[in-house]
Amino acid sequence: MDILFEEKQKAIETLNNLKIELYNKGWFPATSGNLSLKIRENPLIFAITSSGKDKGKITHEDILFVDKEAKPILQTKLKPSAETKIHLQVYQRTDAGCVVHVHTVNNNFVSEVFFEKGFVPIKNLEMIKALDIWEENAYIEVPIVENYFDLDKLAQKSGEAINPEVPAVLIRNHGIYVWGKNEFEAKRHIEAFEFMFEYMKNLILFKGSTNIW
């Protein structure tokens, strides 16, 4: 199985651009997080950032190409991120074309305070429309899974938690996976979620209660 040179270059360029945009927002602290882009549907191939690299720097060697078993398809010295299997779950269970994973204080905060509920409830915020949800009085639930140490289990549970109405899964005190049909939509979605979580965190602290809606 191989991919064309142009396909490879285009994917690297797209991921690098998105990586820098999100890095500049402070969303990849301490080399955390990762990004991926689907290249082929069947059989599945996607490009993904490798683990442990500073995402503020651009080098073409920081991106690898993996198949439906999360194994590299091209010869590489890079190690696929341990979280590659979570990206794989998202591609297998949704129509995502791009998946973004970030660790932020705001997404960690809401994942912890709403953990017992099993989801973060979001209501009546204009920003919900950025998820392409246009109902009046829109209400959504963003699923939260435990941060299992066993990454195969974490990937499985994250996949099972996916709510088809909502393009995101939170992992408790860890971060969020967000997706869209392409890089443009994935970026809009992650920005919308992080905006709403920051607002909610402030409202919870102001009211002294998670009962904010």
Ligand SMILES: [Zn+2]
């Ligand atoms: Zn992570």
